[in-house]
Amino acid sequence: MTLTLTLRADPPARVLAAPLIPERLRGLNASAVAALDLRCGGETVAVDDLFEVSGAGTEEEELVLAGDLRRFDGIGARMSSGEIVVRGDVGAWAGAEVSGGVLRVFGDAGARLGAAYPGARAGMTGGEIVVTGDAGEEAGAGMRRGLVAVGGRTGNGAGLRMLAGTVIALGGIGAEAGLGNKRGSLVSGRPVEPLPAYAFATRFRPPALGLQLRRVRELGLTVDDALLRGTWARWSGDQTELTRGEILIFDDEEERRE
Amino acid sequence: MSGYQLGSAQIADTFAEAFPMRYARILITAASDAWALEAAHSMTGFATSVIGCKCEAAIERSLTCAETPDGRPGIAVLLFAMDREGVGKRVLERVGQSVMTCPTTACFDGLEGADKTVPLGASLRYFGDGFQASKVIAGRRFWRIPVMEGEFLVCESVGVGSGVGGGNLVIAAADEDAALAAARAAAEAMRGEGIALPFPGGIVRSGSKVGSLTSKSMAASTNHQMAPTLRAQVDDTLVPGGVGAMFEIVIDGASESAVREAMRRGLHAAAGAGATHVTAANFGGKLGQFHFPLSELRDPP
Numbered sequence: 001m002t003l004t005l006t007l008r009a010d011p012p013a014r015v016l017a018a019p020l021i022p023e024r025l026r027g028l029n030a031s032a033v034a035a036l037d038l039r040c041g042g043e044t045v046a047v048d049d050l051f052e053v054s055g056a057g058t059e060e061e062e063l064v065l066a067g068d069l070r071r072f073d074g075i076g077a078r079m080s081s082g083e084i085v086v087r088g089d090v091g092a093w094a095g096a097e098v099s100g101g102v103l104r105v106f107g108d109a110g111a112r113l114g115a116a117y118p119g120a121r122a123g124m125t126g127g128e129i130v131v132t133g134d135a136g137e138e139a140g141a142g143m144r145r146g147l148v149a150v151g152g153r154t155g156n157g158a159g160l161r162m163l164a165g166t167v168i169a170l171g172g173i174g175a176e177a178g179l180g181n182k183r184g185s186l187v188s189g190r191p192v193e194p195l196p197a198y199a200f201a202t203r204f205r206p207p208a209l210g211l212q213l214r215r216v217r218e219l220g221l222t223v224d225d226a227l228l229r230g231t232w233a234r235w236s237g238d239q240t241e242l243t244r245g246e247i248l249i250f251d252d253e254e255e256r257r258e
Numbered sequence: 259m260s261g262y263q264l265g266s267a268q269i270a271d272t273f274a275e276a277f278p279m280r281y282a283r284i285l286i287t288a289a290s291d292a293w294a295l296e297a298a299h300s301m302t303g304f305a306t307s308v309i310g311c312k313c314e315a316a317i318e319r320s321l322t323c324a325e326t327p328d329g330r331p332g333i334a335v336l337l338f339a340m341d342r343e344g345v346g347k348r349v350l351e352r353v354g355q356s357v358m359t360c361p362t363t364a365c366f367d368g369l370e371g372a373d374k375t376v377p378l379g380a381s382l383r384y385f386g387d388g389f390q391a392s393k394v395i396a397g398r399r400f401w402r403i404p405v406m407e408g409e410f411l412v413c414e415s416v417g418v419g420s421g422v423g424g425g426n427l428v429i430a431a432a433d434e435d436a437a438l439a440a441a442r443a444a445a446e447a448m449r450g451e452g453i454a455l456p457f458p459g460g461i462v463r464s465g466s467k468v469g470s471l472t473s474k475s476m477a478a479s480t481n482h483q484m485a486p487t488l489r490a491q492v493d494d495t496l497v498p499g500g501v502g503a504m505f506e507i508v509i510d511g512a513s514e515s516a517v518r519e520a521m522r523r524g525l526h527a528a529a530g531a532g533a534t535h536v537t538a539a540n541f542g543g544k545l546g547q548f549h550f551p552l553s554e555l556r557d558p559p
Contacts, residue, residue, distance in 0.1 A: 126394070145394060166393065183391065207364050207411035208393045208402050210328050215396050228329065244391070 002058065003033065005051035007067025007088070013041025014091065015050065018074035022061030022082025022101065029056045061101070070110065076103040079127070092136065093117075095129040098146065104220055108133035111155065114167075116142030122163055124148070130219040137174070140167035143184065149216040159186045162245070166212060170221065173247070181238045181245035185209075188249045189227055198237030198247055206232055206248060230255035262556060265529035268498070270537035271553060275546035276517060279308075279338045279423035279510065280345045281454075282376070282416045283368030285321065286357055287332040295320075297363045298333040300356035305337070305348075306457045307508075309478055313348040314338045314423060314510050316454035327366045328411075334368055336454035338510045342418045346376030349416060354382055357412075358403070364411040370398070372417025379403075379412040422548050425509035425517035428465065428484065429528045430535040434503040441505035443531035444524035452512030453520045465506040465539060481539070498535045506539065514548055522555040 003025055016039040025033055033056075034048035047053060057063075061082025069075060070089045077096040084103045086094075092110035095103045096117055113135045116123030123142035130149045137155035140148040143165040152171035159167045159177050162184035167173070172190030179195060187209060210228055217223040230252025236243055250256075261271040286301070288294040298317050305315035314337070321332035337352070339345045357365050365378070379401035383390040386403040392414070393400050399414035429444055431437035438461070445460030455461075465484055470476035482488050483496040484504050497504065507524060511517035528536055538552055 128396075147395075185393075202408075204408040206402075207328060207409055208395070208400055211395045211400065211411070212393065214327075214329060218396075 001055040002062045002064055003055040004064040005053055008050060008052055011040050011050055011071055015040045015072045016074050017072040018077040021076060021079040022063045023080060025057035025063060026061055027057055030054055097123050098127040099125045100127045103129045105131040109135040111136035111138060112141060113139040114143060114148040124165060130216055130221055132221060149221055151221045159184050178238055178245060178247055180241055182241045183244040186247045192249055194235045194247050197239045198235040201234040201236050203231045203233050203251060209248060226256040267529040267533040268535050269552050272538050273540055273549045273551040274426045274538035275540035275543060276422045276424040276548040277546045279340060279421050280342050280418050281336055281338040281421040282345050282349050282418055284335045285326060285332050285366040285368045286335060287326045287328050287330040287364045289362035291331040293360060293362050294331050294333045297357045297360035298335050301335055301352045308340060314456035316456045318454060328364055338421060338423050342374055342376060345418050349378060350381055353378060358410045361407060367413045367416040369417030369419050372419055374418045375415040376418055378416050379414045382412055419512060421512050422514050422517045423510040425521055425550055426506055426539050427521055427524050428504055428506045428537045428539060429533045430501040430504040431533050432500055432502050436532045437503035437505055440528045440531040440533035441507060444528040445507055447527035448509060448520040448524040452516035454510040455507060456510060457508055460507055462506045462508060501535060518550055521550055523559045525555045526558050
């Protein structure tokens with residue numbers, strides 16, 4: 001039976017939820033999970049104080065978190081395997097420095113989704129993060145590999161100093177995306193004006209993006225068929241770095257109308 | 259000729275002899291069925307016999323948009339060689355020259371999860387001259403190679419499976435037209451999942467024997483025992499009385515059972531389409547690991 005943590009009530013302060021990742025909960029029964037400690041503000045609280053726990057940590061490593069978790073930071077941070085499904089909004093740093101596995105958020109995410117912690121050389125190094133709603137600022141900052149896909153919009157500064165990997169925002173990527181981007185891909189399903197350090201290359205149908213969009217559809221995002229059929233504008237940058245990164249912007253509104 | 263009667267055809271009491279081979283399944287997709295087919299035809303060209311072409315390859319089947327990784331029309335190609343190294347070399351050459359060059363195509367592995375793999379995109383990427391980029395999608399790495407049209411997408415590696423090569427049927431009738439009609443019916447029936455018929459239209463008219471009667475340097479030469487024009491000229495003819503033409507269908511398969519069932523389909527189709535005799539080629543059972551007695555194919559598919 002899948003391990004499920006259902007929020008009892010809003011916590012009194014922000015909670016660091018990073019310990020709640022499948023690989024650390026594997027093999028634990030509900031009472032053992034309930035007894036784990038979490039940092040809440042300056043205090044230490046038991047999981048049981050915040051969540052109703054059911055099920056147990058399974059070999060399949062699936063963890064379900066349910067409730068309004070906007071005050072929970074670092075959900076799924078540094079996970080390397082398994083799957084976390086969140087039914088509700090999440091706070092900042094969700095999926096920070098993930099190296100594997102899948103984090104699916106059926107709601108909105110706060111700032112620094114899938115990002116690197118301050119001072120880290122790289123953020124995400126693998127895995128997949130999917131958010132059905134919007135994400136805050138600097139999604140995918142510093143990522144080296146992996147996929148961050150957002151059904152809505154990302155805030156400003158997505159893909160900040162990203163090394164590689166992909167950030168997709170079907171509802172549009174925020175301003176100042178891809179600053180310091182070396183080889184990463186930023187994808188905007190809506191028009192956006194790239195930074196001046198990006199130069200227009202061409203319009204085309206990117207075959208790899210087609211696969212990625214099909215993948216995020218499998219993971220729960222609603223992907224308009226027009227995005228799979230239509231053409232995308234490719235902007236290359238950041239020209240102050242390697243000019244090996246790209247921003248792909250859907251520009252086939254005719255296809256979308258059909 | 260002893261054996262049994264099946265419809266109009268006398269089925270010989272013999273067996274086909276086949277060998278272990280290694281194979282890859284390549285999925286080619288394109289913007290249309292026609293372009294996928296162009297690439298597949300090019301990739302499987304000059305791949306009839308491992309002796310002369312270093313590999314044997316054929317279209318396995320067409321793929322619907324729902325069956326391909328990128329949702330476009332596709333073709334599955336099977337390529338066989340004697341060992342994994344051979345599969346790797348030939349796949350790399352043929353995808354590089356015939357698929358990457360073909361407008362709108364992308365190339366995927368059709369044997370995901372195989373224990374053994376050979377590099378494909380991992381090597382082809384160098385054509386990108388440093389401008390290539392990779393993406394890991396659902397745990398699998400792909401290479402984006404910039405080309406004049408846009409990008410060629412190719413999987414990092416392809417799986418290699420253990421298959422069977424050299425299954426065969428020899429289909430005979432009173433004249434060329436009748437024998438060819440029966441052979442075509444058989445080839446049509448034999449195609450399917452896990453089956454490659456590497457010769458033109460699946461049919462070979464120049465079946466061969468190992469070695470030569472006249473030259474030590476020839477690896478293979480005409481199967482004089484099955485040449486109707488030599489019936490009165492050689493002592494060891496195997497051409498049955500009343501037969502004017504014989505065609506062979508060579509079958510490579512993903513497994514022994516795939517070859518056996520393809521032979522069963524082909525045998526019954528030929529018998530129902532005017533063949534007067536059906537036999538098979540072998541080397542006395544001393545060379546091939548797999549034997550397919552025609553007597554075991556009597557029950558219909």
